[in-house]
Amino acid sequence: MKVLGVDDEKDIQILFEQRFRKEIRENQINFAFAFSGEEALSYLNQHEHEAVLILSDINMPGMSGLELLEHIKQKYHKPPPVVMMITAYGDQENYDTAIRLGADDFLTKPVDFTLLKEKLKTTL
Amino acid sequence: MDIVPDEKGKLWIATHHGGLDYFDPVTEKFQHYKHDSSNPGSIGMDSLHTVFIENDKYLWVGAEVGLTRLDRNTGKFTTYRHKQDDSSSISSGSVFKLTTDKNGAVWIATISGLEKFDAKTGKFIHYLPGYSVKAIFKSANGDLWAGATQGLFLYDETTGQFKSYKPDNLPSGIEEILSVIGDKENNIWITTSNAVIRLNTETKIAKVYSAEYGILSSSWNWLNNYLSSDGRIFIGGTKGYYMINPSEMIDNTTPPILNFSKIKISNKEIFPDENGILTQPIWDTKQIILSHEQNAFTIDFNAIDFNSNGPIKYLYQLADFEKDWHDISAEHSASYYGVPPGKYTLNVKAINGEGSMVQKSMEIIITPPWWQTWWAYTVYAILFILLGWGIYKYQKNYILSRERKRSQERELAQAKEIEKAYTELKATQAQLIQSEKMASLGELTAGIAHEIQNPLNxxxxxxxxxxxxxxxLKSQKSKVKSEENDAIEKELLDDIAQNxxxxxxxxxxxxxxxKGMLLHSRSSTGQKEPTDINSLSDEYxxxxxxGLRAxxxxxxxxxxxxxxxxxxxxQVVSQDIGRVILNLITNAFYAINLQQPKGAVARGVVIKEPTVWITTKKSENNIQIIVKDNGPGIPKHVLDKIFQPFFTTKPAGQGTGLGLSLSYDIIKAHGGQLDVETQEGEMTQFIITLPIK
Structure with a gap:
């Protein structure tokens, strides 16, 4: 499956690739990365037919993770991708907004990769 | 004793001890009225002084004590006596004379005053109380005269009182009056204890007939004076009557010749002298001018009379100095001393034995001393005005200087106040700067936490x-060596190194x-150090x-x-410049957020992509840091004020209004400048220009 990681921190790519090295090597998960909301949207436009799970940070310059979520949930109906929001601010407001906008899950930084792996596996 | 004829020619006789008699000269018979204590209608007393027929109804009898009235129709008497407890009763003592005035009221002369009888009430009204009034007389013209021991009095109808009357030539008046009667030539004849005096009521000149005319004094039967029908006057004495025929009394009307004869100043006689007080003989002098030191003077005068055999009497008065005349009889000099400066008239009258009078006057001017002259007063007035003016000036200057001093003190106090306020303001400013710093730090805390959390993660x-x-890698090592394994090992090692x-x-x-946070919160050291402007900008x-997102x-x-x-x-003070950049960026974010209402994004309404640009540029001598936003721009009226301290467009409590002001100061302190360019509705950009060296 295809997982799109969205974060303005570019080192997230290296981190994810290493954290999920086994899953990547075994071709269980395919990772793509976007470093802003805008970039994520353009990636989704180009790879419309791929089944995608989106892991997105909320706090990003430019388009925020929540805006991205709103766009995805409003415009990409078939099939609606699974969107998991990750934020450093594990506050109720962010959580509520994310859920209202249709987020499938909500994770708090620092990311517990074991938990994330479990969630990804169940989603798959 | 007193005898009065009635209308029928019969006589009423008041006897001294025998009561009242009524005598008929035809039958020569007497009718006696005697006091009878058993008959209340009988005459009240037998010791009588005078009888007076008021009219055909009443006849009055004045007694040694009291008064009695006969009703001529009934023959009954009413007696009036003094009553101690009744002030309207007749005054006490002897009754001497009665008369009626022109209105018909009865007046009674008594030893203790003059009485007027009120016929309606039967009460007595008292005049001249305490005076021994012996005569009451109504003259032909209706004047009412009262003669008393104390003088001659004339009734004044306007005041209702008796006024002392003094003939012009007898300024001391006539005293010891026993009787007053009138003749047919406007004279009244007054009998005194030692003379008979004729007073002309028109000329007010009195003529005194005494011993030199053969009048023997102290021998009067003074109650018995009367005017006969032919105009002669009879005055009764103890040894007979004096008969005077007024028409035969021809007066010597030639007045004496009166002249001033001598002047003495300070008891030294003054003689005519060309430059002296007298330039002519004093009898030809009309005016004498004396200095204030010559105000003790004596002027002699003399009258010559060739016609009169009586002595010449002199009177004098210094008019405007005194009111009264000096009656000096036969002396003939007037002395004055201590007369104040002024203009006076010395009037002298000389009266000969016939009563003819002459008057002569001399003007006497006593000049004031120099300090009392008009020019002295002028000088006083000028001095007074000058003094007043001086005092006014002094007062004015005093008040002015006092006010000046006060206002100086006030200004000083104000200056102190201002200084104090300035010091306080300085302290407050320092405090505000610190709190501004802390406020911006507070704003940043969340951002900083996030910024730290990311790298920590x-x-x-x-x-x-x-x-x-x-x-x-360890598990790989334990495996059998192969090329594939080597490649994996290498990959792992590379990853570890990269990580x-x-x-x-x-x-x-x-x-x-x-470090940046610490740097920011710490007070500025003011030390310039080489700073990477780009990373500083990026960091902030x-x-x-x-911070805003948080x-x-x-x-x-x-x-x-x-x-x-x-x-x-x-070379910059990095935390200061950092603060400026932070401030400008925060403002830019605030500005773009203004036109992006909350929830707009959620509704998909995005008018314009809110953007903040940070640009750095280098030119030959300076660098520029440009912070630009596409917010609503700054309105013109606000633009002038944005660098003013405490000016803020943010809602209360959200901005200190110090950010741009402090930024401006910081950039100035670096020798640079802070400029702003704006287009309403389009953009705003702040340009920091800093010199390279």
């Missing part, structure tokens, strides 16, 4: 990953953030962004940076 994650990688590098990188990043851009979750903005890498390091 990486550090943690990469170190965890490294542990995993090392485990994997360590990342750990190091993110550790440093966190370190830099903490991120801080500002995350406060407002819906906030978002696009940030575009364009850094000129050729800038390198510039």
């Amino acid at each position: 990486f550090v943690n994650n990469f170190s965890e990953v490294n542990l995993e990688l090392i485990e994997e 360590l590098e990342k750990i190091n990188h993110h550790g440093k990043r966190a370190d830099a953030i903490v 851009l991120r801080l500002a962004y995350h 406060k407002d979750k819906s906030f978002n903005a696009t940030m575009k940076t364009d850094y000129d890498t050729s800038i390198g390091k510039i």
